[in-house]
Amino acid sequence: MKKNIRDLTYAALEEQLQEMGEPRFRVKQVFPWIYKEIDSFDEMRNIPQSLRGKLAEKFVLHNIKIKEKYISKIDETRRYLLQLGDGNFVESVLMKYKHGYSICISSQVGCAMGCAFCASTRCGKVRNLSAGEIIDQVVAVQRDLGCRINNIVMMGIGEPLDNFENVMVFLENVNHPLGLAVGHRHITLSTCGIVPKILELAEKELQITLSVSLHACSNEKRSAIMPVNRKYPIEELLEACRYYIGKTNRRISFEYTLIQGVNDSEQEAEKLLRLVRGMLCHVNLIPVNPVKETGFAAGSRAGIERFQHVLTEGGISATIRREMGRDISAACGQLRSQRLEV
Ligand code: SAH
Numbered sequence: 001m002k003k004n005i006r007d008l009t010y011a012a013l014e015e016q017l018q019e020m021g022e023p024r025f026r027v028k029q030v031f032p033w034i035y036k037e038i039d040s041f042d043e044m045r046n047i048p049q050s051l052r053g054k055l056a057e058k059f060v061l062h063n064i065k066i067k068e069k070y071i072s073k074i075d076e077t078r079r080y081l082l083q084l085g086d087g088n089f090v091e092s093v094l095m096k097y098k099h100g101y102s103i104c105i106s107s108q109v110g111c112a113m114g115c116a117f118c119a120s121t122r123c124g125k126v127r128n129l130s131a132g133e134i135i136d137q138v139v140a141v142q143r144d145l146g147c148r149i150n151n152i153v154m155m156g157i158g159e160p161l162d163n164f165e166n167v168m169v170f171l172e173n174v175n176h177p178l179g180l181a182v183g184h185r186h187i188t189l190s191t192c193g194i195v196p197k198i199l200e201l202a203e204k205e206l207q208i209t210l211s212v213s214l215h216a217c218s219n220e221k222r223s224a225i226m227p228v229n230r231k232y233p234i235e236e237l238l239e240a241c242r243y244y245i246g247k248t249n250r251r252i253s254f255e256y257t258l259i260q261g262v263n264d265s266e267q268e269a270e271k272l273l274r275l276v277r278g279m280l281c282h283v284n285l286i287p288v289n290p291v292k293e294t295g296f297a298a299g300s301r302a303g304i305e306r307f308q309h310v311l312t313e314g315g316i317s318a319t320i321r322r323e324m325g326r327d328i329s330a331a332c333g334q335l336r337s338q339r340l341e342v
Helices: 010-019 026-034 049-058 131-145 160-175 195-204 219-225 234-248 266-276 301-313 334-341
Strands: 064-071 078-084 089-097 100-104 108-110 125-128 151-154 187-191 209-213 252-258 281-287 317-320
Touching (some): 026 049, 078 131, 078 334, 100 131, 131 160, 151 160, 160 187, 160 195, 187 195, 195 209, 209 234, 234 252, 234 266, 252 301, 266 281, 266 301, 281 301, 301 317
Parallel strands (some): 100 151, 151 187, 187 209, 209 252, 252 281, 281 317
Antiparallel strands (some): 078 089, 089 100
């Protein structure tokens, strides 16, 4: 199978072009084209035709198709089912905010992490996405939208730190000034808490926002809904988070999905407060999105606000995630998993 040209970093493309006998300056011409809205190498107008042919023999360009698209009538959220070159599906969701557009993208086909409340993991992991396939989602949606996307969140299908190398190449490529030039401060990476990879990421000292899915305050409860906790318990996870903050000086965002009767009592809020107090962090409360067969439900709005109040009174900044695209059930993973069932 031909390689996705968006898998190549700038340096790797430079090397590739030199191997093809091209002059040094060629990379500066070719690289920007790779991120433009074109479908074939032939559209690279200022590149010699012979090179366009050679590139087409070796690489594919923009190898992703929009198979289904839903636009919310409530808030214009767009939900996409995208098909990869090998026929697999992933999902991306585009959200409109006052300050611009934000896209939620996938990092794997399926997920191996097995969180009890999550639709993306129900059929396990099929494979990692390549760096190019992660970026293809941004280019495809940006193209469909007709304007620039400002923020990227890796909160779609998959566990980004279980696909570490490709995600690192993605972060390098998406940030490149001659490519999409999205600043790392506009990118959030969300993880269920793979401790050694958080430590490895810390060493890179990137300016991205790290978001950590915490969801419970005792190992017993967390292990029951997030199997990853059996390997990397809460104390180790929070230690890694402290290390990450120390290294990067960036505020971590903790995701806490509120599930009625499981982790949403005021006592749990107090426990959470004790766990994260003193850390440079923010807590993002997410009323659980009901997924068929999990039986989980979100509690009342008043209960969620009480939970938030405990945190803010204790000096921890906490927000309740606004539900978007309710009429098109835009919670990620649901579209792909429904299509797997039919
Ligand atoms: N694997 C990564 C990123 C993908 S999930 C992670 O675990 O962080 C993005 C976020 O959505 C995570 O916080 C995840 O726990 C949460 N999530 C998954 N299913 C959900 C559901 N049904 N309701 C609310 N949040 C959910």
